[in-house]
Amino acid sequence: MLDIKGLRAGIADREILKGIDLKVxxxxxxxxxxxxxxxKSTLAQVLxxxxxxxxxxxxxxxxxxxxxxxAPEERAQKGVFxxxxxxxxxxxxxxxxxxxxxxxEVRKAQGKEEMDPLxxxxxIEEKMKLVEMDPSMLNxxxxxxxxxxxxxxxxxxxxxxxxxxxAILDETDSGLDIDALRIVAEGVNKLxxxxxxxxxxxxxxxxxxxxxxxxxxxxxxxRIIKSGGKELALELxxxxxxxxxxxxxxxVASVA
Amino acid sequence: xxNVLDQVTKKAExxxxxxxxxxxxxxKGHTMVEAYKELYSNLKLQSGVASQPAWLNDLRDKGFxxxxxxxxxxKRNEDWHFTNSAPIATKKFDLRAExxxxxVTKEALxxxxxxxxxxxxxxxxxxxxxxxxxxxxxxxxxxxxxxxxATANDIRLVxxxxxxxxxxxxxxxxxxxxAFMQDGVFVGVSPNAVxxxxxxxxxxxxxxxxxxxxxxxxxxxxxxxxxxTVVESFVSLNGAEGYFSxxxxxxxxxxxAQVKHYKVQRQTEDSFHVGSSFVYQKGDxxxxxxxxxxxxxxxxxxxxxxxxxxxxxATLNGLYMVDGDQVVDHQTRIEHVAPNCTxxxxxxxxxxxxxxxxxxxxxxxxxxxxxxxxKQSNNNLILSDNAEVNTKPQLExxxxxxxxxxxxxxxxLDENSLFYLKSxxxxxxxxxxxxxxxxxxxxxxxxxxEPIKLKLEELAFSRFAE
Numbered sequence: 232m233l234d235i236k237g238l239r240a241g242i243a244d245r246e247i248l249k250g251i252d253l254k255v256x257x258x259x260x261x262x263x264x265x266x267x268x269x270x271k272s273t274l275a276q277v278l279x280x281x282x283x284x285x286x287x288x289x290x291x292x293x294x295x296x297x298x299x300x301x302a303p304e305e306r307a308q309k310g311v312f313x314x315x316x317x318x319x320x321x322x323x324x325x326x327x328x329x330x331x332x333x334x335x336e337v338r339k340a341q342g343k344e345e346m347d348p349l350x351x352x353x354x355i356e357e358k359m360k361l362v363e364m365d366p367s368m369l370n371x372x373x374x375x376x377x378x379x380x381x382x383x384x385x386x387x388x389x390x391x392x393x394x395x396x397x398a399i400l401d402e403t404d405s406g407l408d409i410d411a412l413r414i415v416a417e418g419v420n421k422l423x424x425x426x427x428x429x430x431x432x433x434x435x436x437x438x439x440x441x442x443x444x445x446x447x448x449x450x451x452x453x454r455i456i457k458s459g460g461k462e463l464a465l466e467l468x469x470x471x472x473x474x475x476x477x478x479x480x481x482x483v484a485s486v487a
Numbered sequence: 488x489x490n491v492l493d494q495v496t497k498k499a500e501x502x503x504x505x506x507x508x509x510x511x512x513x514x515k516g517h518t519m520v521e522a523y524k525e526l527y528s529n530l531k532l533q534s535g536v537a538s539q540p541a542w543l544n545d546l547r548d549k550g551f552x553x554x555x556x557x558x559x560x561x562k563r564n565e566d567w568h569f570t571n572s573a574p575i576a577t578k579k580f581d582l583r584a585e586x587x588x589x590x591v592t593k594e595a596l597x598x599x600x601x602x603x604x605x606x607x608x609x610x611x612x613x614x615x616x617x618x619x620x621x622x623x624x625x626x627x628x629x630x631x632x633x634x635x636x637a638t639a640n641d642i643r644l645v646x647x648x649x650x651x652x653x654x655x656x657x658x659x660x661x662x663x664x665x666a667f668m669q670d671g672v673f674v675g676v677s678p679n680a681v682x683x684x685x686x687x688x689x690x691x692x693x694x695x696x697x698x699x700x701x702x703x704x705x706x707x708x709x710x711x712x713x714x715x716t717v718v719e720s721f722v723s724l725n726g727a728e729g730y731f732s733x734x735x736x737x738x739x740x741x742x743x744a745q746v747k748h749y750k751v752q753r754q755t756e757d758s759f760h761v762g763s764s765f766v767y768q769k770g771d772x773x774x775x776x777x778x779x780x781x782x783x784x785x786x787x788x789x790x791x792x793x794x795x796x797x798x799x800x801a802t803l804n805g806l807y808m809v810d811g812d813q814v815v816d817h818q819t820r821i822e823h824v825a826p827n828c829t830x831x832x833x834x835x836x837x838x839x840x841x842x843x844x845x846x847x848x849x850x851x852x853x854x855x856x857x858x859x860x861x862k863q864s865n866n867n868l869i870l871s872d873n874a875e876v877n878t879k880p881q882l883e884x885x886x887x888x889x890x891x892x893x894x895x896x897x898x899x900l901d902e903n904s905l906f907y908l909k910s911x912x913x914x915x916x917x918x919x920x921x922x923x924x925x926x927x928x929x930x931x932x933x934x935x936x937e938p939i940k941l942k943l944e945e946l947a948f949s950r951f952a953e
């Protein structure tokens with residue numbers, strides 16, 4: 232489904248990703264872990280097509296096409312979804328209007344008919360149950376004045392509506408208390424299907440108690456320095472990142 | 488009707504309020520002022536004017552004398568530094584003949600009306616039109632009439648209040664309006680009375696009003712603990728080229744009064760508009776103002792309020808959206824005279840084409856006005872390379888225990904927000920439209936008159952997002 236080869240990217244003159252290789256198959260859950268500043272979020276943003284980042288080299292093949300050639304909206308229309316670490320507030324646009332516009336634009340791009348507002352309301356109410364969201368949130372402006380937990384739930388609601396093939400969750404656990412974490416994680420698990428895949432980007436292991444990965448990759452200094460099964464996450468939880476950084480030749484100081 | 492507002496007027500006119508304001512330092516003897524002189528003597532010959540009470544004609548004379556003295560403002564005048572008044576000042580306008588016919592129909596006004604039950608008062612080219620209007624004169628608890636009728640019936644309150652807040656000493660356009668004011672509306676509300684039906688005053692220009700100037704005048708007197716909603720629409724129809732509406736509205740709020748006063752300016756882009764609202768508030772009163780400005784080739788709106796009683800609150804919000812060669816200018820002044828008053832102000836602008844926007848907002852806090860809480864912001868969204876905005880939020884604080892904030896922004900659409908929408912599959916074009924609409928909707932959401940909010944949101948939506 233996704234084949235990343237030697238991906239290098241950065242902001243302005245600073246290279247952050249220094250050659251990433253990663254392969255993701257349908258049905259798999261991959262966790263990308265790493266200390267702060269390792270490039271985890273950059274990887275997520277580059278895959279979603281954030282124009283603030285510059286791709287310096289390498290390739291990303293998604294379902295047989297060159298993902299890096301596509302505009303962000305085209306990526307989304309082809310099934311790539313990024314749950315933001317910091318969801319953007321858009322005062323003045325209601326959540327329901329936003330969700331319906333997005334849903335219909337994706338359908339249009341896929342050659343399907345647009346859904347009328349009433350049918351969409353049925354659909355959205357169903358999806359909201361998945362993340363235990365109050366229907367009143369539909370009439371509020373997108374993320375505007377939402378608590379941290381509400382914002383993250385809203386991200387998963389968007390994911391539930393758009394039903395992506397490849398979902399990238401960027402630090403979805405940050406800022407969540409344990410109840411919100413459970414709700415968000417359960418939402419993600421319910422959306423899991425044999426034909427879609429998930430990349431979970433996270434600093435801490437705790438989210439992985441709920442969303443169990445098939446593979447864990449450790450990112451440091453813009454490179455994947457170790458890959459393994461879900462037990463690698465537990466090892467990181469126990470030992471921290473230092474032992475890996477030392478064995479890979481990096482110093483702790485340069486990470487900070 | 489009681490006259491508890493008497494002392495209010497005096498206070499407003501006394502010299503310790505507004506002392507910081509400089510009179511207009513305009514070029515005198517402007518050629519066009521001579522032309523107005525002729526128009527003014529013609530006006531005085533009109534039967535409707537000649538038969539008016541002496542006090543009103545005195546007020547007119549005072550207004551015209553001030554206008555002559557001040558002349559049209561030039562760029563040397565600080566309040567006109569960014570807006571060139573020349574398109575108005577150098578144009579020769581006509582005075583409309585009394586009782587001239589027009590072509591405005593009910594259907595033509597349909598787009599300018601709001602949902603629900605309104606008292607609707609229509610003036611075409613400055614003149615009251617009974618057939619297009621639909622309103623009750625009141626029930627003894629409140630009184631609504633045309634200004635002409637009110638003066639003809641010798642309503643004392645009108646004589647006492649009209650011109651009390653007009654600022655003709657420093658504002659040439661207010662002086663010009665005072666000299667030429669032909670008609671308008673008087674709304675008087677008794678103590679504790681609530682006017683259930685909102686009042687909608689439509690000042691309409693049509694092709695028969697092309698190249699004329701009209702001077703609508705509105706007076707609102709809300710006695711203590713009364714409530715009233717008044718919306719003034721300034722609109723014009725196709726063919727009203729060179730139509731110039733120069734309006735003044737005076738609003739008095741006695742203690743505890745609540746007045747919602749919105750202005751909707753949707754004149755055609757070949758017309759001109761200048762309008763000033765002068766407001767005076769006693770303690771615990773609440774004045775809510777909204778200025779929506781999308782029309783005219785050149786428009787200028789002043790909103791001035793004086794908070795002169797403990798616990799008074801003012802909300803001054805606005806939205807301007809212009810394109811092409813339009814120029815839109817807003818000047819607000821909030822004067823905190825008494826302690827413990829609050830004022831909140833949000834103005835937003837969206838500018839496209841080669842349009843120009845000006846926002847000049849002053850918050851003036853007197854030494855006695857301790858515990859003042861003032862918030863002011865002006866945010867502008869620029870959609871093209873040639874559009875321009877000048878914004879000048881100003882705080883002048885002479886009390887030491889106040890909380891005042893202000894800020895202004897001029898920018899383009901936020902890249903993060905654009906990316907966020909696009910990452911959900913929304914096309915680049917739709918994302919831009921949606922964010923532009925959202926920028927406008929954010930301030931429209933502040934409106935508390937629901938039918939207007941819905942209507943203006945609809946207009947903004949079809950302008951940007953469809």
